[in-house]
Structures are given as structure tokens and as C-alpha cells.
Amino acid sequence: MAARFRMKRKGVGEMLRMPGMEAEMLRRAEVIKGVAIGLSPVDENGPHPGHYKASWETSSTRRGGRKRDRAVGYVRNTAYYARWVEYGTEKVHAHHVLLRAAQIGGRNQ
Numbered sequence: 251m252a253a254r255f256r257m258k259r260k261g262v263g264e265m266l267r268m269p270g271m272e273a274e275m276l277r278r279a280e281v282i283k284g285v286a287i288g289l290s291p292v293d294e295n296g297p298h299p300g301h302y303k304a305s306w307e308t309s310s311t312r313r314g315g316r317k318r319d320r321a322v323g324y325v326r327n328t329a330y331y332a333r334w335v336e337y338g339t340e341k342v343h344a345h346h347v348l349l350r351a352a353q354i355g356g357r358n359q
Contacts, residue, residue: 263319263320266319266320266321267312267313267319267320267321268312268321269312271312271320271321272310272311272312272321272323273310274321275310275321275322275323276308276309276310276323277323278323278355279308279309279310279323279324279325280308281355282325282348282351282352282355282356283306283307283308283325283351284355285350285351285354285355286306286325286327286347286348286351286355287303287306289345289347289350289351289354290302290303290306290347291303291335291345291347298329301329302327302329302331302332302335305327305328305329305332306325306326306327307325307326307327307328308323308324308325308326309323309324309326310322310323310324311324325348325351325352327347327348335347336348336349
């Protein structure tokens with residue numbers, strides 16, 4: 251006789267907020283952060299060489315997502331010019347560091 255499974259939405263919601271789930275999201279964010287650090291460009295002749303590369307950080311919460319009902323991990327760069335490095339400007343091409351880090355880091359999980 252095959253086993254039967256009956257999903258309960260409340261139970262799934264509790265699972266998505268478990269401390270272990272939050273820890274796993276933070277672990278995955280740390281993997282992506284490591285890849286992002288490796289991909290980060292450094293302008294040796296710029297005013298702040300290495301600042302962008304050193305500005306990556308991670309965090310997690312059990313109250314994330316659109317409905318604030320699941321564990322999530324965040325990766326961000328706190329350099330004030332991070333968006334220009336990521337998306338580029340009319341004078342500088344886009345590097346897409348976070349995008350590429352998420353693509354590469356997601357495969358290495």
C-alpha cells in the first residue's frame with residue numbers, strides 16, 4: 251500500500267518560518283555573497299579602491315516575502331554607488347555583479 255500525504259497550508263506556513271529554514275536562507279545568501287566578492291570590480295586608480303568589494307553584506311528574517319510569511323535571505327552592497335556598478339550609466343557599462351553572483355551561486359548550492 252502506498253503512503254498517503256495530505257498537505258495542510260498551516261503546516262507549510264510553519265515550515266517556511268522555522269529557524270532552520272531561516273538558517274538555510276542565510277547560508278545560501280552567504281554563498282552568493284562569496285561569489286559576488288569574487289566578481290566585484292576594483293578600480294585601483296579610483297578614489298576608493300576596494301570599497302565596493304568590501305561592502306557586501308547578508309541578513310535574513312523569518313518574516314519576508316510578499317506576505318511576510320516566510321524565511322528569506324538578503325544579499326546587498328552598501329556602497330552608495332552600488333546601483334551604478336550593477337546597472338551601469340551612460341558612461342560606464344553595467345557589471346551585473348549581483349545578478350551573475352545569484353546565477354552562479356544558485357547552481358553551487
